[in-house]
Amino acid sequence: xxxxxxxxxxxxxxxxxxxxxxxxxxxxxxxxxxxxxxxxxxxxxxxxxxxxxxxxxxxxxxxxxxxxxxxxxxxxxxxxxxxxxxxxxxxxxxxxxxxxxxxxxxxxxxxxxxxxxxxxxxxxxxxxxxxxxxxxxxxxxxxxxxxxxxxxxxxxxxxxxxxxxxxxxxxxxxxxxxxxxxxxxxxxxxxxxxxxxxxxxxxxxxxxxxxxxxxxxxxxxxxxxxxxxxxxxxxxxxxxxxxxxxxxxxxxxxxxxxxxxxxxxxxxxxxxxxxxxxxxxxxxxxxxxxxxxxxxxxxxxxxxxxxxxxx
Amino acid sequence: xxxxxxxxxxxxxxxxxxxxxxxxxxxxxxxxxxxxxxxxxxxxxxxxxxxxxxxxxxxxxxxxxxxxxxxxxxxxxxxxxxxxxxxxxxxxxxxxxxxxxxxxxxxxxxxxxxxxxxxxxxxxxxxxxxxxxxxxxxxxxxxxxxxxxxxxxxxxxxxxxxxxxxxxxxxxxxxxxxxxxxxxxxxxxxxxxxxxxxxxxxxxxxxxxxxxxxxxxxxxxxxxxxxxxxxxxxxxxxxxxxxxxxxxxxxxxxxxxxxxxxxxxxxxxxxxxxxxxxxxxxxxxxxxxxxxxxxxxxxxxxxxxxxxxxxxxxxxxxxxxxxxxxxxxxxxxxxxxxxxxxxxxxxxxxxxxxxxxxxxxxxxxxxxxxxxxxxxxxxxxxxxxxxxxxxxxxxxxxxxxxxxxxxxxxxxxxxxxxxx
Numbered sequence: 004x005x006x007x008x009x010x011x012x013x014x015x016x017x018x019x020x021x022x023x024x025x026x027x028x029x030x031x032x033x034x035x036x037x038x039x040x041x042x043x044x045x046x047x048x049x050x051x052x053x054x055x056x057x058x059x060x061x062x063x064x065x066x067x068x069x070x071x072x073x074x075x076x077x078x079x080x081x082x083x084x085x086x087x088x089x090x091x092x093x094x095x096x097x098x099x100x101x102x103x104x105x106x107x108x109x110x111x112x113x114x115x116x117x118x119x120x121x122x123x124x125x126x127x128x129x130x131x132x133x134x135x136x137x138x139x140x141x142x143x144x145x146x147x148x149x150x151x152x153x154x155x156x157x158x159x160x161x162x163x164x165x166x167x168x169x170x171x172x173x174x175x176x177x178x179x180x181x182x183x184x185x186x187x188x189x190x191x192x193x194x195x196x197x198x199x200x201x202x203x204x205x206x207x208x209x210x211x212x213x214x215x216x217x218x219x220x221x222x223x224x225x226x227x228x229x230x231x232x233x234x235x236x237x238x239x240x241x242x243x244x245x246x247x248x249x250x251x252x253x254x255x256x257x258x259x260x261x262x263x264x265x266x267x268x269x270x271x272x273x274x275x276x277x278x279x280x281x282x283x284x285x286x287x288x289x290x291x292x293x294x295x296x297x298x299x300x301x302x303x304x305x306x307x308x309x310x311x312x313x314x
Numbered sequence: 315x316x317x318x319x320x321x322x323x324x325x326x327x328x329x330x331x332x333x334x335x336x337x338x339x340x341x342x343x344x345x346x347x348x349x350x351x352x353x354x355x356x357x358x359x360x361x362x363x364x365x366x367x368x369x370x371x372x373x374x375x376x377x378x379x380x381x382x383x384x385x386x387x388x389x390x391x392x393x394x395x396x397x398x399x400x401x402x403x404x405x406x407x408x409x410x411x412x413x414x415x416x417x418x419x420x421x422x423x424x425x426x427x428x429x430x431x432x433x434x435x436x437x438x439x440x441x442x443x444x445x446x447x448x449x450x451x452x453x454x455x456x457x458x459x460x461x462x463x464x465x466x467x468x469x470x471x472x473x474x475x476x477x478x479x480x481x482x483x484x485x486x487x488x489x490x491x492x493x494x495x496x497x498x499x500x501x502x503x504x505x506x507x508x509x510x511x512x513x514x515x516x517x518x519x520x521x522x523x524x525x526x527x528x529x530x531x532x533x534x535x536x537x538x539x540x541x542x543x544x545x546x547x548x549x550x551x552x553x554x555x556x557x558x559x560x561x562x563x564x565x566x567x568x569x570x571x572x573x574x575x576x577x578x579x580x581x582x583x584x585x586x587x588x589x590x591x592x593x594x595x596x597x598x599x600x601x602x603x604x605x606x607x608x609x610x611x612x613x614x615x616x617x618x619x620x621x622x623x624x625x626x627x628x629x630x631x632x633x634x635x636x637x638x639x640x641x642x643x644x645x646x647x648x649x650x651x652x653x654x655x656x657x658x659x660x661x662x663x664x665x666x667x668x669x670x671x672x673x674x675x676x677x678x679x680x681x682x683x684x685x686x687x688x689x690x691x692x693x694x695x696x697x698x699x700x701x702x703x704x705x706x707x708x709x710x711x712x713x714x715x716x717x718x719x720x721x722x723x724x725x726x727x728x729x730x731x732x733x734x
Contacts, residue, residue, distance in 0.1 A: 111356075112356075112358030112359075113358065114358075115357060115358040120358065209358055211358060211359065211361070235357075235358060237355070237357060238357060238358055238359045241357055241363075250352040251352050251353055251354075251355045252352050252354045253354075253355060253357040253360050254355070254356060254357070254360060255356070255357065255358075255360035255361055256356040256357075256358065256360075257358075257361075258360075258361070261360075263354035264360075264363060265352060266363050270364055273362070273363070273364050274359075274362045274363050274364075277361075277362030278359055278362050281362070
């Protein structure tokens with residue numbers, strides 16, 4: 004059976020160029036804004052005097068608040084304690100706006116799922132960008148343009164930053180040259196992060212074609228790398244998925260010449276082993292190089308996993 | 315016009331043709347679709363699927379959706395319901411003939427003395443019964459006959475078979491005497507024997523007959539006694555000596571007496587692998603370690619002995635072909651050792667069987683001519699359900715098929731609605 008015969012009717016055409024594009028409607032944008040407001044407020048409540056989980060470590064003194072049991076005594080204002088005989092801690096905030104770089108994978112494999120992994124990645128990126136803007140960060144979004152190897156996007160900040168983020172992300176479609184590996188290739192992303200003096204780099208995709216060594220170069224110095232891995236439900240369990248009562252055959256959207264196959268039980272066992280080994284490699288690399296890693300299903304709302312992503 | 319399906323007659327076969335054709339078309343279409351394989355869908359992680367595998371290389375599985383299978387089942391059942399299923403006219407019940415089998419030694423003698431390996435009297439009589447049951451007896455008794463072979467020895471179970479069962483073709487050991495067929499002159503009964511005797515009033519008779527069969531009639535250490543048809547002569551090699559098997563662990567005193575008897579009678583010790591022996595001396599059940607002192611008595615003697623359980627009062631029991639000891643050992647000399655020895659040796663003499671091939675003279679005499687007579691017919695209802703009962707059953711089958719078809723159709727619709 005040749006490739007053409009094997010795929011007479013590929014019913015899910017979302018992998019094709021121009022199809023399966025990201026749609027960020029008003030409801031999603033409202034959710035992102037609401038999410039950012041809630042999370043930044045929660046982060047402010049967790050402000051422990053001097054270091055904010057999202058605001059970074061640049062410290063500008065803004066006032067005092069009562070000491071809470073269990074807090075780090077290094078932030079206690081001992082002079083005030085001597086004068087008032089009551090414990091207070093110093094409260095700081097970022098004195099200089101931190102820079103973030105957010106990049107998403109738009110390779111053909113991201114078209115899989117309903118909603119697609121690309122849609123899920125874009126919504127998660129929008130949530131992360133909204134949060135970054137909310138806490139005063141300068142955010143740069145990077146998406147593969149595909150035309151001549153250029154990257155699309157740019158720095159977002161100030162008023163209208165979220166609207167510009169939506170414009171940057173909306174309409175992104177999966178394409179053969181849209182993978183994260185192209186963003187990482189040749190140090191393009193590293194150069195951007197260095198230029199922007201980014202303290203956080205957020206990468207969202209399925210990481211199937213990413214060279215882990217290239218990934219590790221991004222997180223040098225004080226820069227923290229956050230990895231978000233999106234998995235479609237059928238990728239987690241491709242056994243016996245039916246469409247119209249018929250069992251699906253699977254093909255690799257990034258290898259269209261390879262024939263579609265209906266896997267046997269033995270095939271599925273080897274598939275699980277391969278997928279688990281890949282996930283373990285990625286998780287081990289993240290642990291060893293202090294990168295955060297969040298994994299989610301493309302069917303889950305971004306509010307569930309973006310907090311984990313930005314830990 | 316009618317047709318048959320399994321054990322059903324179809325009263326209106328053409329009425330079921332339409333759903334049957336629809337089921338066939340649906341099945342063919344489903345198979346064609348299944349051969350083409352399911353829809354091809356992208357899987358970002360498809361690279362982790364192996365390139366080839368055992369069943370992958372054979373092409374896609376023929377995987378029919380459950381909704382299609384249920385729909386096909388519904389169409390088939392509706393075809394059955396519309397075709398008017400009716401139970402077939404039942405065949406008349408077979409009448410059972412009890413064949414009472416004589417297994418005395420004469421039954422296992424050959425019909426032709428010149429051909430010792432040829433057909434034997436029991437086989438000739440059984441063959442006559444089988445042939446008669448298939449032909450004239452079946453016609454005379456108004457229907458098919460089923461044969462139930464019942465040996466008349468020691469309550470062996472009867473078995474139904476179209477021919478003489480193999481276990482009855484082997485002569486019993488020990489030999490059983492010729493039965494007298496007392497109290498079994500009844501309808502639907504056949505006496506299977508060799509000697510033509512007075513015709514029973516109601517039972518049938520199948521006598522194999524056969525001329526006299528000369529041969530060994532007794533055995534002694536000096537040779538077998540052979541009947542030549544008129545006189546009895548002694549021949550040294552006409553039959554082998556009887557074989558004796560003695561249980562391990564026998565009390566020394568008892569073992570010595572048994573050995574003395576064996577030597578005197580010319581009996582040989584059996585080898586370990588001898589399956590058939592003419593006498594077996596068995597000890598008591600060795601289970602349990604306790605020994606009880608008991609007093610055992612015989613003809614003109616008594617003795618103290620050790621037994622595996624209390625209350626034992628007999629030192630042995632005699633059975634054809636074996637002597638079963640009830641004591642582990644003598645606890646002292648018997649009060650009359652001579653009487654004890656005579657009693658034990660007599661028990662061994664009574665128990666030992668004749669060696670193979672040795673048949674009493676009375677059994678070797680001529681059985682006369684073969685005879686065959688049909689039994690009388692006993693009372694019995696051969697019919698099963700009547701016409702009214704068949705009609706009722708037909709309606710039930712039709713309703714059941716229609717109900718099942720409706721349920722399957724609902725199942726198909728439900729499966730379809732959930733994408734199965």
